[in-house]
Amino acid sequence: MSVKADPNWEPKILAFCCNWCTYTGADLAGLNRMKYPANVRVVRLPCSSRVNPQFILRAFQKGCDGVMVCGCHPGDCHYATGNYFTRRRFMLMKRLLEYNGIDPQRFQARWISGSEAAKFRDTVTRVAGEIKALGPNTRFQEKWYEEGGEAQ
Amino acid sequence: MSRIGVVVCHCGTNIAGVVDVERVAAEAAKLPNVVFAVTNKYTCSEPGQATMKAAIEEHQLDRLVICSCSPRMHEATFRRMLKDTRINPYMLEIANLREQCAWVHTDKEKATEKAIDLMRMAVAKVEQNKPLFTSTIPIHKKCLIIGGGIAGIQAALDVADAGYQVTIVEREPSIGGHMVMLDKTFPTLDCSACISTPKMVDVGQHPNITLMTSSEVVNVGGYVGSFEVTIKQKARYVDHTKCTGCGLCETKCPTKVPSEFNQGYNKRTAIYKPFAQAVPAKPVIDPDSCKMLKEGKCGVCAKVCPLGCIDFKDTAKEYTETYGAIIVATGYDLIPWQDLYGEYGGGRYADVITGLQFERLVNASGPTEGHILRPSDGTEPKDVVIIKCVGSRDPHKGKSYCSRACCMYSAKHAHQILEKLPGANVYIFYMDVRTPGKGYEEFYDRTRADGAVYIRGRVSKIYKENGKLVCKGEDTLLGKPVSVQADMVVLATAMVPAVGVEKLTTMLGIATDPDKWVQEAHPKLRPVETQTGGIFLAGTCQGPKDIPDTVAQASAAAVKVCGLFSKDEMETSPMISGVDQQKCCGCGFCVNCCPYKAISLVEIDAREGARRVKKTVASVNSGLCQGCGCCTAACRTGAIDLSGYTNAQILKEVDALCL
Amino acid sequence: MKRCYYFPGCSMAATGKGYQQSIDAVARKIGLELVAIPDWNCCGATAAHTMNERMALALPARNLARAEQDGGGMEIAVACAACYSRMQYARQAVLSSPEKRAEIEAIIDMPCSGSNPVISFLELFSRPELMEAVQAKLTKNLNGLKVACYYGCLTSRPSAIARPDDPENPMQMDRIVALTGAEPVAWDFKTECCGASHQVDAPKAAQPLIHRILTNAREHGADCIVTACPLCALNLDMRQSKIMETFGGDYALPVYQFTELLALCMGVHPRDFGLHTHFTPAVGLMRNALKKGGDQA
């Protein structure tokens, strides 16, 4: 069966969020009963600088349709300077991924503070919409859903 | 084989209203190694916790997944609960089914699917968890205070009064700082020296306080609880253990140089106390001006000293000691306005002075005995202009920030001039008048009632004409250029961090902002702490402020220190980085990106094939590491890993999502 | 030794003739080769920028473009303060915005990249190699002469355009003039405006400007004023007697270009750069100063 043809297909999006800003912001969105699509699964980490770029590759490889990295705004890092390193690492990684054929929408990094519940909601809503429009990700994956293709 | 328990919380209807919790539990039960999976109405409640404890015993669980509210809410609760069970508190993972699932989704089917994913991710992660144990570090109950101004003095007295040992390091020969130079303090106009010198004496006599003047911190190692600090005391050439401070040497010394304390308005001798009430009240020799030390001739002081305290062969000494906490109270300096404001004469006019210089001119113990006389010719000025915000709020030439104290001391200066020189005129050029403080606005009102003329605008130029200093500016309320012929001009110059503070902050490993003020850990909630545990802030090293704020902050820092010292040991989080020395190749990339300087390279003995070799590897200082994990992503080998968020845990979590 | 493009500007053949002659004399002495920009045109100065911004940028830009076409790739030295300011404006407009550059190139119908840096004569002469070259050629000195170095406003403002060493208290001319042994006084009106062309169209408002400059120079004990601009010099020199009449005062301060002092101390005859043509008598002070100073540099 081709997944692409499934009308009920929903993208799976993985979001790496730092505990102090974005995870708090996501919690706040819940406290305020904001609504957003149920496509995003959050991995809680102490700091966005904990995110090894290899995790992103792994997520795509294992079947994620989109990956996000979210942290405190530059200057607000709970660990003072962690997110400045995040910024450099993922400025490079994002470009490398796109160079290898990952659509720019599928990997996104955003700074979302603990008070920006609405930004969290808007960001995940937008990203979910964009990725839904793109369809399932087949690139970098062990499973190949291409027309007539077999799982390798 | 691990034995995992999964508890899915209804949270009343908060979760169960949207998520099919029974289905989540049923799915959990199907997972390998999950031996127990139930739902619970209120997991965090007493009965809920009791059920879990019973299940842990009954099913011999070794790890637990709770699918409930945000871990930010109850992680600590559940960890506490596990302390009394057979499970290590860190063998717990929480799936956030409330804030990040039930509360934000309406489609029950999709929410349940997501909940199952989140549960699966938590189960996958918990399988990789390892028991972690908090460790403790001893607290050396001795506090180092860097800087002996009013902030350092206040903090020292507070900590010492609480019964702890304190050392004050001050680079000048006496403590007192800037406050003791001031004449009167606003808004109460009490004499600055009268209220600060008794505190200085207290410091000098306090049994718990060690005073190290003419000294500087030259090296800092260690971490909260045990900082290894090396302090260098410059050569003083006077044996303070013998000296009684009789002052005979000072009266006989033939060399006279401008007095720093009096802003160069009079002279001091080469062997000197900076001012009469100095603490310690004993002189030192200034090697840059002493004839004996420079040319080998003179030695009068040694001849007249009745106790033989003078030792021209004295050298600098270094002391290393362990401190549990450090308070940084390095204070401020004034911006070098001469280099920045050519339009104000760039320092060419003796009668264009700073507020601090004015303080000495108006001080009864100052060079003019409190008569306001202009420095150029010693006459009484009739027309005085005060210019505010010289270097402050001027990002083009100086600093963008407000120096906070200038509005008030300028009002005080105006008041003092009008009081001491009847018939004098005072013109104050200002941008805004900022008086947020108790009694401040009233003081400003009083100054205006005294007759000070406030002109809203900046001075664009000061030049000399007919023996007068012409201050040309604009009155922006009238919209007209104005020019005032003045006899003396007082500049309210910006406060900047004390000279040399960068060296110290680098040594301490604490952050500064772009203006080099020491950065507090949080601007609102942790204003007297730094990012580094055990290092606190007091006074103007953190930013411009007036005396009441400085003293308040000093006492606050002292309380933080006392809080730390109230325990013998400190518990540290086990969720910190650690190095697999086998894998580590010692490249040091992790060292560069650690915000806390917690990682260093060390040499170890290792084996390479048949050879015994010295190998350089990274090593994490558990007292400094705060567990951000920045280092882990810099490590290509994966040799450095973060306990609680290991590479294996995160990879398993990612895999679980995509099954 | 040093070669650079030279933009003389319109005044240098007329009111600034003495300035031009002294520049030529000094340049010859120290081996400075000033290559006039081929086919240069008026920079527009005051007239253009009060009328039309595009014209005000295009006129000097054309000079930049001509220098680029010439292909020497050298810096462009400008003697007049207003010309300097306009050329800097044009260059920085071209460099800062591709749209502006396209617009200007369309007007002048030439490519203009702003590749040649524009420098003032003060900057040129205050470079260490030029200072050394000047020093080497001085044969006389002006020891004891107190001079007020007057920079005018356009060599230092707006500081982002003019890029002076210090916008409030520039020192370049002071350092150059000090080579002759003359003593530059520290005074307050180094960079105040001389009124420029408003001396003609709004004399009532503009004359006090000259008055206060001269008063302040005298107040600080200056014997004369030294400038680096033909119009500054003209205003301070030619209008001096009229202003003394209007405002009272008795300053009678001769006004020199800084190159005139250098030329004089290099032994150039004052007649060769028309020292005798100044409005405020300028020869006597120099004769006395040189006599007092003696021959050694």
Place this chain on the structure above:
Amino acid sequence: MSDIQSALRETAKKLLTEGTVTCVIGWGETRFPDKTTPIFVKTPEDAEKLVWNAHCVCGLAKYMLDNRCPEGKLAICVRGCDSRAVNRIVEDKQYKREDLYLIGLPCEGKDAPICATCTHRNPVVYDVLLGGPVPEIEVSQEDRFQAVTALEGLTPAEQYDYWQKQFSKCIHCYACRNACPACNCTECYADQYRVGWQGKQIDKAENQVYGLTRAFHVGDRCIECGECERVCPMGLPIMSQTRKILKDINDLWGNYECGLTDSRPHILGEFDLSDRDDFM
């Protein structure tokens, strides 16, 4: 060239005789006339085995980490690229500069395509230089990143298609890693089974993950010697990945070239508050 070859042998002999070094790493003959191989010369007599000709293409610096090296100070023959590789390894703290003796050999390009875009034909660091310096060639940034720019111009689908075809050839032999002077970890992430960074199976996804991870691990420190591409038995355009990273670093944070003695500090180990930010 033969003059330099004899000078090289003389130098090696002297170093070994005097005991300055215990081993000289250089190039030696093989049974093919157009190929040379790295050799470890440990006795003065063996110095005669060293050659210097157009076929000395193999990068030598990485061999200092080889366990065939005896204890004691090593001498290495360095061309421009080798010298940058030495700097790389020394900066990465895998060897101490004082434990190396570098025999500099200016190089006018060897029998390898990478030499056409070589910007440092003279060694940037050496203890002795044999023969005079050779003129450097100008290589514009456009030339340096030509292959990258061409690929950047493709659509995501085309890019993916291209790389997938390339990576499908990979056989996980890890020759690229073993030859690379920037790949100097004690234990490569790809060899760590338990953490599970990298699967051993040869499928397109694993191949691609390996390729990208390798690029990210070394791209910020790549000295552009081209060894990875040269040694790849399947002919993968590996440099096009690492140079992509170098190009981005150049675009984002200014001029960056690794392995020069005055190189900028490690680019991912520092930051600037005013760094460009696309993540707001």
